[in-house]
Structures are given as structure tokens and as C-alpha cells.
Amino acid sequence: xxxxxxxxxxxxxxxxxxxxxxxxxxxxxxxxxxxxxxxxxxxxxxxxxxxxxxxxxxxxxxxxxxxxxxxxxxxxxxxxxxxxxxxxxxxxxxxxxxxxxxxxxxxxxxxxxxxxxxxxxxxxxxxxxxxxxxxxxxxxxxxxxxxxxxxxxxxxxxxxxxxxxxxxxxxxxxxxxxxxxxxxxxxxxxxxxxxxxxxxxxxxxxxxxxxxxxxxxxxxxxxxxxxxxxxxxxxxxxxxxxxxxxxxxxxxxxxxxxxxxxxxxxxxxxxxxxxxxxxxxxxxxxxxxxxxxxxxxxxxxxxxxxx
Numbered sequence: 001x002x003x004x005x006x007x008x009x010x011x012x013x014x015x016x017x018x019x020x021x022x023x024x025x026x027x028x029x030x031x032x033x034x035x036x037x038x039x040x041x042x043x044x045x046x047x048x049x050x051x052x053x054x055x056x057x058x059x060x061x062x063x064x065x066x067x068x069x070x071x072x073x074x075x076x077x078x079x080x081x082x083x084x085x086x087x088x089x090x091x092x093x094x095x096x097x098x099x100x101x102x103x104x105x106x107x108x109x110x111x112x113x114x115x116x117x118x119x120x121x122x123x124x125x126x127x128x129x130x131x132x133x134x135x136x137x138x139x140x141x142x143x144x145x146x147x148x149x150x151x152x153x154x155x156x157x158x159x160x161x162x163x164x165x166x167x168x169x170x171x172x173x174x175x176x177x178x179x180x181x182x183x184x185x186x187x188x189x190x191x192x193x194x195x196x197x198x199x200x201x202x203x204x205x206x207x208x209x210x211x212x213x214x215x216x217x218x219x220x221x222x223x224x225x226x227x228x229x230x231x232x233x234x235x236x237x238x239x240x241x242x243x244x245x246x247x248x249x250x251x252x253x254x255x256x257x258x259x260x261x262x263x264x265x266x267x268x269x270x271x272x273x274x275x276x277x278x279x280x281x282x283x284x285x286x287x288x289x290x291x292x293x294x295x296x297x298x299x300x301x302x303x304x305x306x307x
Contacts, residue, residue: 001158001192001199002043005303006051006061007036010227010275011090013057021237023276033281035301036061037090038203038273040223041068042190045154047078050108052188052201054082054094064302080153081106083138083160085203086185087116087170095123104132108150110162110183111137116173138162141189142211149191157193162186163215166206168248185248189215197307199223203273206248208261219267220307226271226298229278229287230254237277253290263294270299 007013014035015024027033037055044050049068055061062068062079070077082098084091084107095117098105105127109117114135118124124133139149141161149161166185187202198219202212205225216222228234228244231251235241244251251257252271262269271280271291279285280298291297 001156001190001195001197001307003199003305003307004041004065004067005272005299005301005305006039006041006065007055007057008038008272008274008299008301009035010038010273010278011088012276013037014274014276014281016276019276021277023278023281026282027276033283035274035281036064040201041065042083042152042158043067043154043156044080044152044158045156048080048154048156049078050081050083050152051079052083053085053091053203054098055090056093058094058097075100075102077101081108083107083188084109084113084117085188085201086166087113087120087173088185088204089170089172091203092117092121092123096126099127099130101131104134106134106136106153108136108138108160110140110186112169112173112181112184116170120170120173138186138188140164140183141215142209149189159191159193161189163189163200163202163209163211165202165209165212166204166248168204168206187212187215189219192307195307197221199307204248205250205258206245208250208258213261216262216265216267219265221267221305222262222265222269223272223299224258224262224269225249225273226252226278226280227273227275228252229280231256233275233277239277253287259291259294259296262296269296270303271296272299274298
């Protein structure tokens with residue numbers, strides 16, 4: 001399995017266009033600290049790739065990844081489709097950038113996410129005059145046994161399924177799916193039968209379920225929600241009165257954090273989806289040393305990983 005990290009930032013990226021917090025100011029002064037919206041490219045075969053989440057940075061992310069460049073024919077692209085972990089704007093707006101797709105766009109998502117993108121954002125109707133949109137529903141891997149995962153189109157046979165991790169809906173999706181639908185946000189389980197490698201991608205994690213624990217222990221690589229360093233970070237930053245947990249993200253450190261659980265895993269762990277307030281945005285921050293002591297890492301844009 002071959003992966004390329006296309007981005008590692010939470011909503012708004014780093015820097016965020018309307019923010020002058022220390023993280024954004026530092027990224028403007030030091031361009032090497034800039035991060036694009038969290039996304040991952042997965043090779044499904046020769047010149048056949050899927051991206052996990054279609055972010056507002058999709059065009060720049062494709063240009064930044066030579067494997068996703070078009071050719072050799074003038075309008076032939078190796079981008080075969082998109083897999084959505086949720087319907088948040090920062091993960092779905094990039095779908096509109098794919099209107100030039102000559103052979104249509106394949107999108108894999110859970111049922112409530114599809115309804116939100118179709119009815120709330122109306123992307124099906126908007127893209128219809130330009131290209132065909134084909135949907136496939138992600139299967140729920142909570143039960144593990146008996147699950148029939150989807151096979152990504154390509155020669156690798158990579159299989160993908162979903163683990164519900166949050167019932168948090170996008171603000172624009174007030175109707176579709178209802179407020180208590182557990183599959184509004186999922187972690188993706190990617191398995192390569194040729195190598196036996198398994199990757200778990202969870203940019204948002206509101207609850208640590210038994211199913212997520214099992215999947216994380218079975219994975220060779222886990223991309224985990226690193227939105228906030230600790231639970232009080234959003235309040236301390238002054239832009240909200242809600243804690244990280246209340247916003248639907250388990251923090252990295254502290255009593256309710258994920259670090260102590262992830263540190264026990266046998267596989268490699270990379271934190272992604274870093275908020276602009278997260279000190280991990282500064283490569284010289286002490287928090288990186290703490291992660292290293294726990295055997296954990298922060299993912300970086302442009303990382304290439306082969307399993």
C-alpha cells in the first residue's frame with residue numbers, strides 16, 4: 001500500500017486566512033510551517049489513486065503530488081475517486097473542483113454524508129451539467145465479522161470500510177439523517193490483501209469505542225485526530241467557550257486524551273488534522289518531544305508511506 005499525505009491541518013488550514021493567532025502568525029513568518037487541509041492519497045493501482053476527503057486545497061494538493069498529475073494523454077488523470085470521512089465543508093467543498101473530470105467522479109461515503117452533500121450542498125445538481133457523479137456507500141465495519149468492504153477500483157484490490165466515531169453533523173445539514181445518526185463522521189479502515197497491511201484514518205474522533213480500539217490495535221498505521229493538544233485549548237485561545245471534547249474532538253493529552261491509549265498500540269501512530277491553535281504546528285514546540293517520548297508523531301504534509 002502506497003500513501004501520500006496531502007495535508008494535515010484542521011478547518012481553515014495553517015495559516016487560516018482570517019486569523020492572527022500565534023500559530024497562524026508563525027506560519028506566515030515561516031512558510032515551512034504552512035499546512036494544507038487534512039487529506040490522504042491512496043494508490044489503488046498503477047496510475048490509479050483515491051483521495052480521502054476533497055478539501056478546498058484539492059487543486060494545490062494535486063499539483064503538490066506528482067503521482068496525481070495528469071497525463072500522458074492531455075485529459076487523463078490518475079485520480080479515480082474520493083472517499084469522504086464526513087460531510088464537513090473542509091472535507092467536501094473540493095468535490096466542486098472535479099467538475100472537469102472527463103470520466104465522471106466516484107464518491108464513497110456513508111448514507112447521511114451522501115444526503116448532506118447531495119441535498120445540503122447540492123453538489124450533485126451543480127456538477128450534473130459538467131460531469132457524472134457516481135456514489136458508493138461505505139459499509140460499517142463496527143462488527144468486523146461478516147463485513148463486506150468496498151474494493152477500490154484498481155489493480156491493488158485495496159478494501160475500505162468505515163467505523164462510526166461521531167454523530168456530529170455539519171451546521172448546514174440540519175435535516176438529513178437526524179442529529180443522532182452515528183455515521184456522520186467515520187474512521188476509514190484501508191486494507192491491502194497483497195501485503196496484509198492495514199491503515200486506520202481518523203481525522204475526527206469524538207468517542208473512543210471498543211470497535212475503534214480493536215481496529216486501532218489491528219492496524220499497522222493509525223492517523224489519529226490531533227485537532228487539539230488538550231481539552232482547554234480552544235477556550236484558552238479565546239475563540240470559543242467550548243472545550244475540545246464539546247467540539248467533537250478528543251484531545252491528544254490530558255486525562256481524556258488519546259495519547260496514552262495510542263502509545264500502547266503496536267503500530268505506528270501519526271496525528272493529523274491539527275488546528276491552527278495546536279502547538280504542534282510549530283516544529284520547535286516542546287510538545288513534539290513529549291510525543292516522541294510516547295512513541296507518537298505528528299504527520300507532515302507531503303509524507304510518502306509504503307506498507
